[in-house]
Amino acid sequence: MTASSIAEKEGLSPDLLASIDMGSNSFHMVVARLVHGEIRTVEKMGEKVQLGDGLDEHNNLTEEAQQRGLDCLRRFAQRLQGTPPEGVQIVGTNALRVARNAQEFIDKAEDVLGYPVEVIAGREEARLIYLGVSHTLSDDEGRRLVIDIGGGSTEFIIGERFEPQELNSMHMGCVSFRNLYFPDGKITRKLMDRAVLHAEQELQSIWRRYRKVGWQSAVGSSGSIKAISNILASLKLTDGTITRAAMDELRIRLVDMGNVEKLSELGVREDRQSIFPAGFAILYAAFRALDIQEMAFADGALREGLLYDIVGRIQHEDVRERTIAALQERYHVDQAHGAAVEQTALAAWEQTANQWGLFTPADEDLLRWACRLHEIGLTISHSQYHKHGAYLLHYSDLPGFTQQFQRDLATLVRGHRRKFSPSVFEGTDPEEKARLRYLCVLLRLAVVIQHSRNLEPAPEFILKAEENKLTITFPEGWLDERPLTLADLKNEQDYLARQDFTLDINAE
Structure with a gap:
């Protein structure tokens, strides 16, 4: 069952949506309703938490930074109450990545929010930002360049309408650049030059390709670009449009001011003053490296992208399904066999979900997609292909997937055959280990039953699940006609027994 089918079945209201973006500089929340297929914002909240500023010399979040974040989330939590789980997405970005x-x-x-929190990769952040921005703009033809400057990373996307074509997340942001170049609030020509040069160096890896692809319009999102747009308008340098000439003029004025405290004269809010020169330096470098002449500002951002991603899943337009299908095509996966394994595994899941606590939509999705991709590693080598497949899934950029979901998917593929050792679950959250172990057992069982690859429907087996035991009963005579399958099942008994898991095999 999908999230939407569960909502329909249980009478939940999938029209109430909420997203939280735990950025390196600010935390943002949007609560909205889905009305006739359109998102209507009910409430927006945002706070400067500067989580990325709380990373110590060992890249650990300090207690103070964590407390700032948790205090903010407590305020958000009250507004989330009553929102169906399938209507909520909460993600962390660069600070939590590092x-x-x-x-x-x-x-x-x-614990504070009562909902799961996921960390997304840089390219996934870029995809969601583009989704949020593109839904707030007119549906014009032609490619657009979107830039979003965050606290710890900056995303660069080229896309057309709602489809991104180029996605990149660069490891530079207004908080990290502030700490490097403007830590005491001084703004000098030398410091500004160094910051701009650093950003241009970061952009060396993409500027040629981006210029070659090209775009018809450039759009900026995020607080840093909004602040620049507002200042240009207040100085009457432009109407709020960000132009190359206006950026040159603003650079001169910033250096002349000499200190971030004087930015109040330009209308910069106090909580943004310390990071403003850093955000400006990154955008100025982007204008130079990518030869941008003019840029508009759009209100849409990551948090709006999360809402539209939720809507896509509810309306059966899940980008993750497209990602899985693309992987099957790219790596020449036997899709018919994967479908047979999936059908068998889901039949097993339906009989064990309640006993093993695997009844969430995420459990079903994880099992389904692991079935479809369990042989992805064959594109590299038959030997140890389960390990090759796990590597591909762990380290590939998979649109729509969080880092944790990718790791879980890789874990199931890694553990679907051969030794069922503790190494399969290394690095797994202890609280998630039992869940992944059970899902892995179901996948292994389905692979064994479909080992003959004759694509026949799975037999109507009966499963009885206990804590560390699974009893499977096959129709009378089914195993007698398939001695190789019986041998495979007995081998599987041995593999599972080494991890104190019992598989009993019966025939009616």
């Missing part, structure tokens, strides 16, 4: 103790903070955040 923090060594990110899981510690995530566990605390989940």
Whole structure:
């Protein structure tokens, strides 16, 4: 069952949606309703948390930074109450990507919010930003360049209408650049030149390709670009449009001011003053490296992209399904066999979900997609192909997937055959290990039953699930006609027994 079918079945209201973007600089929340297929914002909240500023020399989030984040989330949590789980997405970005103790903070955040928190990769962040921006703009033809400057990373996307074509997340942001070049608030020509040069160096890896692809319009999102747009308008340099000439003039004025405290004279809010020169330097470098002449500002951002991503899943337009299909095509996966394994595994899941606590839509999705991709590693080599497949899934950019979901998917593929050892679950959250172990057992069982690859429907087996035991009963005579399958099942008994898991095989 999908999230939407569960909502329909249980009478939940999938029209109430909420997203939280835990950025390196600010945390944002949007609550909205889905009315006749359109998102209507009910409430927006945002706070400067500067989580990325709380990374110590070992890349651990300090207690103070974690507390700032948790205090903000407590205020958000009250507004989330009553929102169906399938209507909520909460994600962390660059600060939580690099923090060594990110899981510690995530566990605390989940306790506060009562909903799961996921960390997304840079390219996935870029995809969602483009989704949010493109839905707030007119549906014009032609490619557009979208730039979003965050606290720890900056995303560059080229796309057309609602489809991104180029996605990149660069490891530079207004908080990290502030700490490097403007830590004491001074703005000098030398410091500005160094910051701009650093950003241009980061852009060396993409500027040629981006210029070659080209675009008809450029759009900026995020607080830094909004602040620049507002200042240009207040100085009457432009009407709010960001132009190359206006950026040159603003650069001169910033250096002349000499200190971030004087930015109040330009109307910059106090909580943004310290990071404004850093955000300006990154955007100025982008204008130069990508030869941008003019840029508009759009209100849409990551948080809006998350809402539209939820709507896509509810309306059966899940980008993750497209990602899985693309992987099957790219790596020449036997899709018919994958479908047979999936059908068998889901028949097993339906009989064991309640006993093993695997009844969420995420459990079903994880099992389904692992079935479809369990042989992806064959494109590299038959030997140890389960390990090759796990590597591909762990380290590939998979649109629509969070980092944790990718790791879980890789874990199931890694553990679908051969030794069922503890190494399969290394690095897994202890609280998730039992869940993944059960899903892995169901996948292994389905692979064994479909080992003959004759694409016949799975037999009407009966499963009885206990804590560390699974009893499977086959129709009378079915195993007698398939001695190789019986031998495979007995081998599977041995593999599972080494991990204190019992598989009993019966025939009616």
